[in-house]
Amino acid sequence: MARTAATPTRKKSSRKERSSLRPTKVAARGGGKKPIDLYYWPTPNGWKVTIMLEECGLPYTMIPVAISKGDQFKPQFLAISPNNRMPAIVDHDGPGGKPISIFESGAILQYLGRKTGKFYPKDERARVDVEQWLFWQMANLGPKAGEANHFRNYAAERLPYAIERFGNEMNRIYGVMNRRLQDREFLAGKYSIADIACIGWASRAERHGHDLSAFANVRRWLATVLARPGVKRGLAVKVEAAFHVDMKDPNVRAVLFNQRAR
Numbered sequence: 001m002a003r004t005a006a007t008p009t010r011k012k013s014s015r016k017e018r019s020s021l022r023p024t025k026v027a028a029r030g031g032g033k034k035p036i037d038l039y040y041w042p043t044p045n046g047w048k049v050t051i052m053l054e055e056c057g058l059p060y061t062m063i064p065v066a067i068s069k070g071d072q073f074k075p076q077f078l079a080i081s082p083n084n085r086m087p088a089i090v091d092h093d094g095p096g097g098k099p100i101s102i103f104e105s106g107a108i109l110q111y112l113g114r115k116t117g118k119f120y121p122k123d124e125r126a127r128v129d130v131e132q133w134l135f136w137q138m139a140n141l142g143p144k145a146g147e148a149n150h151f152r153n154y155a156a157e158r159l160p161y162a163i164e165r166f167g168n169e170m171n172r173i174y175g176v177m178n179r180r181l182q183d184r185e186f187l188a189g190k191y192s193i194a195d196i197a198c199i200g201w202a203s204r205a206e207r208h209g210h211d212l213s214a215f216a217n218v219r220r221w222l223a224t225v226l227a228r229p230g231v232k233r234g235l236a237v238k239v240e241a242a243f244h245v246d247m248k249d250p251n252v253r254a255v256l257f258n259q260r261a262r
C-alpha cells in the first residue's frame with residue numbers, strides 16, 4: 001500500500017473505501033520507515049495534520065473517516081480516538097520504536113514537531129510562545145469558528161442570537177490575531193505549528209461569512225502561509241466521498257448533530 005507520491009490529486013475512491021476506515025492512498029514525500037496512519041476527513045482540523053505531514057515531508061497513509069456516516073463511532077476508531085473526532089494518527093515508529101496513537105490535533109502537531117524538530121522550537125521561551133498560540137487556536141479560533149459555522153449554515157432554525165454571538169466572537173478573535181501579527185510575520189515570530197493550526201479555519205473565514213477586510217495583518221499572514229508548497233499540498237488532500245455529503249440529509253444530520261453519551 002505504501003508508496004510515495006508527489007502532490008495528492010483528487011481520485012475516485014471505491015464505495016467500500018468511503019466508509020470502512022480503510023487506507024485509500026498515500027500522499028507523501030520522504031521515505032524510510034513505515035508511513036504514519038492518518039485518520040482524516042477534509043476539514044479545518046484534518047488539514048492541520050496534512051499540512052504538518054507535508055511540511056515535514058513525512059510519509060503517511062490517509063485513512064478516511066466518513067464522519068457523516070458514523071465511522072467515528074466504530075470501535076476500531078474509538079480505540080485510537082475516544083472522543084469520536086478526527087484527526088488521529090498512529091505512528092508505527094513511535095517512542096522506543098513501538099507504535100503510538102494520538103488524537104486531538106494540537107497534541108498531534110506537538111508530537112510531530114518534537115519527532116521531526118520542525119516548526120516547534122526547543123528553546124523554552126520560543127516554545128512557550130508557540131504553545132500559547134497553539135492553545136489559543138485550540139480553545140478559541142477552532143471551536144468558535146465551528147459553532148459560528150454551525151449556526152450560520154447548518155442549524156435547523158435560524159437563531160439570530162447564536163449567529164450574532166459567534167459572529168462577534170469571530171470578529172473579536174480575528175482582531176486578537178490581527179494585533180498579534182502587527183509586528184511579526186507569524187504568530188510566534190517564526191513559522192510554527194501555531195500557524196499551521198490556524199490555516200484551515202482562517203482560509204475559510206470569508207467563505208463562512210467572516211469579513212476580514214479590517215484585519216490587514218491577518219490577510220497578509222494568510223497570503224504568506226497559503227503560498228507555502230507544503231500548505232498547498234496539505235489543503236489539497238481530498239476524499240472523493242466528502243464531495244457528496246448532503247448536510248440536509250436527515251441521516252447525516254442525525255449522525256453529526258444529535259450526539260449524546262453512548
Ligand SMILES: N[C@@H](CCC(=O)N[C@@H](CS)C(=O)NCC(=O)O)C(=O)O
Nearest residue numbers: 043045067072085086087104105106
Ligand atoms: N479538538 C478536536 C476537534 C476535532 C473535530 O471537531 N473534528 C470533527 C471534524 S472537524 C469531527 O471529527 N467530527 C465528528 C463528529 O462530530 O462526530 C481536534 O482538534 O482534534
